[in-house]
Amino acid sequence: MTTQRVSRENIFVEPRERLINWVRKQLVGPPRSVEGAPDIVGVLPTERFPLGALYPISPAGEGVDPASDDGSEDDALPNATGETKEEPAMVRRYIPPSSLGFSFFIKGKDIRLQVLCSVVCYERTERDSRGRFKNDWTRKRLGEGVHEIEEFINLSSPLRDLRQRFKRLDGHARVDVEWRKFSTGWIVTVSLCNANEIQGGIKTGKEFVEERAEKTLFEASLRCVIDAGEVGAYPRVDRSLLDDEEQEIELQYAHRHVYAIGHGCAADWEVETGKVSEIFSDTMPEVEVPQMTADTGARGDTILSLARLSDICNEHDSVKPELTAFAEGYANWVSEQGRCISEQLADDRAAAERIVKRMSVAVSRMRTGLDLLSKDAQVQLAFSLANRAMLDQMRQNDRLQGKPHGDDTYRWRPFQLAFLLTTLESSANADSDFRDTVDLIWFPTGGGKTEAYLGLIALQIALRRLRYPDTGGGTTVLMRYTLRLLTRDQFIRATRLICALELIRRERNDLGKDVISVGMWVGDATSPNTFSKAAELVTSACTAGDKPALVMDHCPWCGDAFAAKRNYDSTDQRFHFLCRNSDCSFGATVTGRLPCNVVDEALYAEPPTMLVATVDKFARLAWDERANAFFGGSRHLPPELIIQDELHLIAGALGSVAGLYEAAVDTVVQSRGLYPKYIASTATIRMASQQVRMLYGRDVAVFPPPGLNCDNSFFARTVPLAQRPGRVYIGYLAPMLNRQMCMAPLAAALLLAPGALFASEQDQQELLDAWWTQMVYHGSLKGVGNSHTAFASAVRDFMRLLQPQPRHENRTTPSIAQLTSLQTAEQNATIFERLNRKFGEAGCLDAVLATNMISVGLDVGRLGLMIINGQPLTTAEYIQASSRVGRSEVPGLVFTNYYRDQARSLSHYESFRPYHDAFYRFVEPSSVTPFTYQARMRAMHAALVIVIRHAVNGMLGNENAGDFDSNNPLITKAIDRLKRRCRQSVSENSDSVDLHIDALVADWQSEVERCLYSRRKLEYQVSDRDTGRDRLIYNHDDRIRGLWPTLQSLRNVENSALLKAL
Secondary structure, eight states, X not given: OOOOOOOGGGTXXXXXXXXXXXXXXXXXXXXXXXXXXXXXXXXXXXXXXXXXXXXXXXXXXOOBOTTTOOOOTTOSOXXXXXXXXXXXOOOOOBOOOOEEEXXXXXXXXXXXXXXXXXXXXXXXXXXXXXXXXXXXXXXXXXXXXXXXXXXXXXXXXXXXXXXXXXXXTTTTEEEEEEEEEETTEEEEEEEEEEOOBOOOSOOOHHHXXXXXXXXXXXXXXXXXXXXXXXXXXXXXOOGGGSOHHHHHHXXXXXXXXXXXXXXXXXXXXXXXXXXXXXXXXXXXXXXXXXXXXXXXXXXXXXXXXXXXXXXXXXSHHHHHHHHHHHHHHHHHHHHHHHHTGGGSOGGGHHXXXXXXXXXXXXXXXXXXXXXXXXXXXXXXXXXXXXXXXXXXXXXXXXXXXXXXXXXXXXXXXXXXXXXXXXXXXXXXOTTOTXXXXXXXXXXXXXXXXXXXXXXXXXXXXXXXXXXXXXXXXXXXXXXXXXXXXXXXXXXXXXXXXXXXXXXXXXXXXXXXXXXXXXXXXXXXXTSOSSHHHHHHHHHHHHHHTSOOSSSOOBOTTTOOBOOTTTXXXXXXXXXXXXXXXXXXXXXTSSSOBOSEEOOHHHHHHSOOSEEEXXXXXXXXXXTOGGGXXXXXXXXXXXXXXXXXXXXXXXXXXXXXXXXXXXXXXXXXXXXXXXXOXXXXXXXXXXXXXXXXHHHHSSEEEEESOOOSBTTBOSSSXXXXXXXXXXXXXXXXXXXXXXXXXXXXXXXXXXXXXXXXXHTTSTTHHHHHHHTTSEEEEOSBHHHHHHHHHHHXXXXXXXXXXXXXXXXXXXXXXXXXXXXXXXXXXXXXXXXXXXXXXXXXXXXXXXXXXXXXXXXXXXXXXXXXXXXXXXXXXXXXXXXXXXXXXXXXXXXXXXXXXXXXXXHXXXXXXXXXXXXXXXXXXXXXXXXOOTTSHHHHHXXXXXXXXXXXXXXXXTXXXXXXXXXXXXXXXXXXXXXXXXXXXXXXXXXXXXXXHHHHHHHHHHHHHHHHHHHHHHTOEEESOOOTTOOSEEESEEOTTOSXXXXXXXXXXXSSOSOOOOOOOO
């Protein structure tokens, strides 16, 4: 066999299309034919080709598998871990499709169409020695059309609504055309139907499936060529019925037209010279979604250089004009957008004005930030040090990777620098008009959101140390994540920045004496909560000759690997990470201590400058007085900057309860004399203003503000496919296979494809690795279990069916792993490490079965292939999950496995192109309702306890619960602050919230008085075995109850119940 050579510039693009076409032939047909031999041997064609078939009609209306599907295992709402629980199964009778078609809108005085259709069938011609037909099948194309493989019908518009029927393809098929008058034109629905029927009478199961196979039509295709008339956009909702945000989205996506909707298939179209020339069906639809880029600045734009900006104090006279020019470049573009308003349709002008106004506000804020940078020497120095810290940590990271670069290589992306300038004044000035605005970084995944807010973190830490050298220690930044997996990864990522800042502090005398440090505050499933537990892990690791499960296994600065016996200073009284590399800036010190920690007791004793935590951990504030250290304790200021990553995940039950804890944290910080600045980030969000108002009681400003066109916001632009390949999405719906079986043919084909196509390529190593490892995404834990079973049996069976002797024998028993919340953090970390192993390396994985916990935080450059099982509940989840592949030079390939009995799967399959052409348009708003009665009953009392304990002097200790006095002015003031903060989030229901808080206060006061009367001690919490004291709060499962059942964590916040069978 000759070796093919793929051009270097297109090394992945053309092979990816070949892979898609190969998979399409395996699943739709036609099969590879051998002259003189049957096309299919030993298997029914209905089993061999799961896609593109139209099944015969059964007169009795029998369905398939009346109780085989288990219903809605993926239809439940996600819990706080990001994974779903199953809903009760629903028994459905499923009838396989016998037709496909599409609808479109057309207008014009002269409308003429050609409808073209084609199908094939399989027939048996050979018999065995007993005269029975063999299970061998030969492909036969039906009909003899003038277009070689298609039959056609010429149509013209009628005078009134009309239904037309045409027998075609030797009488095996029927074409139905329906004309419906609409507005100034017609809605036309064209369908191709299987006209064959299963004969009545008593049959064995074998006879039934064989007759069905004989009468099934395969490779069904339907086209409509437009000879005259104009196809218009398919009718959508009236603009006047939309709210402001929906109107703006319609304007931004106005150029993304929807010309047809599929029925039982996807619909696609061809556009020539601005007009639709053809509409056609597609049973395995394909859409390539372009990438968005943040690299919108010129390569020679020196102002983006971190090295140059870090020298701003010395080169201010030359740097300032460049920064001004940078901001004015955006201002000029915004002005151009403003001049375009008059060109918009009358219905769109109000929306356009709102969009331009928000961009103009961003311009004004950038200018204000530049002005502050020029006038305030401390802000300027902090800006310089922040840029230096970012430069140092990026440079150090590349050194560890063995890829050192010159300083000019390290640059901000334009939107990152613009974000820093936009938020500078409101972060540095507590009296800023925008201090109470939540600045939301909204950018597609992989665009650099994390670096943007890390830069702001570095600036805030440096500025606080410069301004308050004596009290500026303690925790300056709270950074929260929703998932433990993401928290762990981002902690390691942030640690390098903190190391850079600490090294800068050591060489200066104006950044205080306290170490600049970072700590991770999460549950004990990820890191130990006590010194003794950490010491136990270290001791066990020493005995086993292994590394302890303590999050970090190497020095974040020099990369030196840790060993249990030498890199952990761990006793029952302390814990520190140590670097013993004498060439490291930290290892060369006397102690070798690193400025990071993960043990709760260590964090309470020495609160870190930046605290990285999961949202659910903040439930501990009601229980543990030691957490008061994060609010400054008695020595330091409270946190000034609060960051929430992946804001879209703070929704549903988790968001509703978290909103009450947010109100408490905000109240405590404000009671200590600071008004915190909030920053959030996400790649997918809708109605952000409502969500932010409910969670944080503040207005929101999205950055970068979207422009008039979804493809260009100045700082983010769509990259044309001719310049850079996008991520390809493929729709897959196997109507004869239930949820447990439908993935098997697809997974089998994808396992075989790389070896079948690329084993002899000159670039075989790169091409084989590009799509070797499948990420298989599920909406539930049960789905993971189903897929694991499928890979163990059905997938391997279908692989043997497709290719009896695979090119890579090891793929006959695929290497499978799982990523779920049921596994420990260390187990998941091991899987992450294996995901980085390339084809040919020991431990390289063939498939990873994962829940939606991977939808954020997974960033492995070599991954290029994903199967999504079932349409996820939300578009945000779909975008986030599918964005895990194709994040480097390997272009992503995503197959969406639609379930035949899931309504949203069918809906998205039939609207495949419109959806994927503009799926950010379809992101649903998040539901957050923290002040509903149900949410308040779960957590309002916890918010009250947090405020009283951490904001009122003398109420912090566990024994102080009985000192509560509702007439105490300090307590009254704290309660009023909490009420005021709640009113910022909810105005319509504020009276009921106030009354609820008053009732809680009265209950607490009554409990204090009861305990005084009975001479019992009232404490916040008491051991469940202690009967001598009363407790204010208690666990839901405690034997002895107190006043209020209170959450210890927010990881499982849904209501649950136990039912007793009678």
